[in-house]
Amino acid sequence: xxxxxxxxxxxxFLLLAFGALMFLAIQVSGLSGETSKESYRVxxxxxxxxxLTERAKVTIAGVSVGRVESITLDAKTQQARVxxxxxxxxxxxxxxxxxxxxxxxxxxxxxxxxxxxxxDTFLKEGSRIEQTQSSLVxxxxxxxxxxxxxxxxxxxxxxxxxxxxxxxx
Amino acid sequence: MLTRVQALGARGLDVxxxxxxxxVFLWQALVCWPRWRLAIPLLIQQIYAVGVxxxxxxIVSGLFIGMxxxxxxxxxxxxxxxxxxxxxxxxxxxTRELGPVVTALLFAGRAGSALTAEIGLxxxxxxxxxxxxxxxxxxxxxIAPRFWAGVLTMPMLATIFTAVGILxxxxxxxxxxxxxxxxxxxNMQQSVEFIDDVLNGLIKALAFGIAVTWIAVFQGYDCExxxxxISRATTRTVVYGSLAVLALDFILTAVMFGGV
Numbered sequence: 001x002x003x004x005x006x007x008x009x010x011x012x013f014l015l016l017a018f019g020a021l022m023f024l025a026i027q028v029s030g031l032s033g034e035t036s037k038e039s040y041r042v043x044x045x046x047x048x049x050x051x052l053t054e055r056a057k058v059t060i061a062g063v064s065v066g067r068v069e070s071i072t073l074d075a076k077t078q079q080a081r082v083x084x085x086x087x088x089x090x091x092x093x094x095x096x097x098x099x100x101x102x103x104x105x106x107x108x109x110x111x112x113x114x115x116x117x118x119x120d121t122f123l124k125e126g127s128r129i130e131q132t133q134s135s136l137v138x139x140x141x142x143x144x145x146x147x148x149x150x151x152x153x154x155x156x157x158x159x160x161x162x163x164x165x166x167x168x169x
Numbered sequence: 170m171l172t173r174v175q176a177l178g179a180r181g182l183d184v185x186x187x188x189x190x191x192x193v194f195l196w197q198a199l200v201c202w203p204r205w206r207l208a209i210p211l212l213i214q215q216i217y218a219v220g221v222x223x224x225x226x227x228i229v230s231g232l233f234i235g236m237x238x239x240x241x242x243x244x245x246x247x248x249x250x251x252x253x254x255x256x257x258x259x260x261x262x263x264t265r266e267l268g269p270v271v272t273a274l275l276f277a278g279r280a281g282s283a284l285t286a287e288i289g290l291x292x293x294x295x296x297x298x299x300x301x302x303x304x305x306x307x308x309x310x311x312i313a314p315r316f317w318a319g320v321l322t323m324p325m326l327a328t329i330f331t332a333v334g335i336l337x338x339x340x341x342x343x344x345x346x347x348x349x350x351x352x353x354x355x356n357m358q359q360s361v362e363f364i365d366d367v368l369n370g371l372i373k374a375l376a377f378g379i380a381v382t383w384i385a386v387f388q389g390y391d392c393e394x395x396x397x398x399i400s401r402a403t404t405r406t407v408v409y410g411s412l413a414v415l416a417l418d419f420i421l422t423a424v425m426f427g428g429v
Contacts, residue, residue, distance in 0.1 A: 006217050013221045017325030020332035024367045028260050028335060030358030055362070 038088035039066060040125040044099045045079040050110070050135035052101050057111040058084050065090045068112065084112065086123070094119035100133035110135060191387045198308040198316060198386075208314065215318035219280045223326060226279055227272060231330040234271060235337025238262055242338075243346050252348055256357035259338035264361060264370045265426065268331035270418050273377035276323060277410035281385035284315055285406040288389025289399035297390075312386050319385070323378025324371045331370065369425045376417055381410040 049071055058066040066086035074081040086093070096117030101110055114129075123129065242258040288311065291297050297307040335357075342348045361367065385406045392402035 007213055009221050010213050010216050013216070013224065013322075013325070016224075017328050020325075020328040021367075023332045024264065024328060024335075025363055027354065028264070028332075028357055029361040029363040029367055 039085040040088055040091075040123075041069065041083055041085050042123050042125075042127050042129055043081055043083045044129035044132050045074055045077060045081055046099075046101065046132050047079060047134040048137060049080040049082060049101060050137045052082065052110040052112070052135060056109060058086060058114065059111060060090070060093070060114045060116065062113075065114075082112070091122060091124075093123045095121045095123055095127065095129075096131065097123065097129060098131040098133060099129045101135035103136065187391075190391070191383065194308070194312075194387055194390060195316070195383060198312040201309060201313075211310070211314040212317055215314045216322055219284070219315070219318045220322035220326065223276060223279045223322070224329070226275055227326050227330050228333050230271065230275060231268075231333035232337040234267060235259060235263065235334030235339075236341045238267075238334070239338035239341030239346075243342060243348070252342075252346075253352040253356055255338065255342045255348055256353035256355075257360045259342070260335050260357045260361050261366065263331045263334045263338075264366045266418070266422070268334065269327045269370050269373040269377055270414060272327040272330045272374060273323065273381055273414040274411055276319075276326060276378070277381045277385070277407050277414065280319065280322075281381050281406045281410050282403045284319070284382070284385040285389040285392070285403045286399060288312070288315070288386060289392040289394075289402050292390065292392065293394040293396070293399060295394075312390065316382050316386055319382025320375065320378045323381070324374040327374035327377075328371065365425075373418065373421050373425075376421060377414045380413045380417055384410045384413060 052068065052071060054068055054070060056068045057064045058068065066084055069083040069085050071083075072081050073079075082099075093114060094117040096119040098115040098117070100113050100115065102113045103110055117131075238259045239255060242255050243252055246252045246254055246258070288297075291307075291311065297311065300307045300310060339350075339353060343350045343353055388402040388406045388409070392398045
């Protein structure tokens with residue numbers, strides 16, 4: 001009888017461990033068989049991927065439809081070549097879709113947002129998304145802003161003096 | 170001066186000899202044709218002793234560590250206004266590091282020391298030699314089931330520890346500090362990958378299980394058959410086991426996550 005209750009406890013222990021593993025798989029890592037879904041690969045060339053990583057989301061209208069498989073440098077064009085795996089269910093993305101690298105939240109992760117086009121031909125295995133929009137790099141943005149300020153300044157200065165001259169009269 | 174060098178050399182040889190003896194010992198205990206009818210009941214008994222009896226300490230420490238992580242993480246994250254990331258913080262810390270490592274340290278203290286003391290006492294009271302006299306190989310009868318039980322239960326205990334810890338973090342973060350429950354789980358699911366984080370954590374736990382159990386059974390088998398010898402061997406199990414876990418953890422982390 002003792003050995004039976006012992007076996008029962010060991011069995012309960014195994015079940016508990018299995019339950020914990022299921023919890024980690026489903027509730028914690030959100031595993032729901034999505035990785036094993038059929039997919040097809042498309043690629044796109046970007047001027048700058050700035051912080052996009054492998055396994056990042058690919059979305060259409062904010063809905064996740066695939067993930068980034070690899071990011072390499074295209075030797076010929078010196079641009080970043082991003083390989084994406086898109087779920088086979090989503091097989092009606094037109095070839096003139098725009099792929100943009102976006103940021104979720106102010107400091108969040110980078111992901112790729114696809115904006116569907118109007119073309120009648122659809123993307124399929126191995127095709128390339130022609131129109132891309134690079135990642136927004138904050139330093140470039142600040143640089144542009146300062147440059148614009150600097151070029152505006154000499155124009156603004158005579159106006160300001162003219163204004164003050166008007167005011168004097 | 171020369172005697173110092175000599176002593177160092179002797180010590181080095183001693184270490185190498187011990188490692189060699191431990192390897193031969195493990196080889197002899199494990200490499201054989203298994204006799205399932207005999208082995209399974211022994212294994213179940215050892216899983217009970219090593220696993221089920223360690224369950225309480227694992228669950229309680231997992232709960233508290235998760236709660237502390239939740240509290241500390243919340244206090245830091247709130248200064249950046251990003252307390253929704255608490256789920257990510259708690260789950261990644263537990264699956265990658267704290268789950269396997271703390272479980273292994275507790276396992277060395279709770280189960281490893283018990284294994285060493287048990288086997289050491291068997292040796293001191295000459296149970297092992299009398300087994301040999303009646304034609305039972307003590308390595309297969311005593312050591313092998315204990316070793317397998319330790320190796321099998323470590324990943325299970327680490328999984329339970331991690332799951333309980335994440336629930337503990339939820340208890341503090343969501344129920345007491347008022348983080349929105351949806352963002353706790355959603356951020357976690359976004360950032361935790363099953364293969365990269367959960368499975369790598371389990372592989373770590375398996376490696377720690379092998380190291381700790383091996384040290385424990387070898388120290389017990391190798392101890393001086395006196396009461397002092399047993400106490401020294403038990404201490405060595407906990408010390409060497411913990412050191413081995415921490416050193417292995419660094420190596421495994423560097424290989425799995427470090428990109429070295």
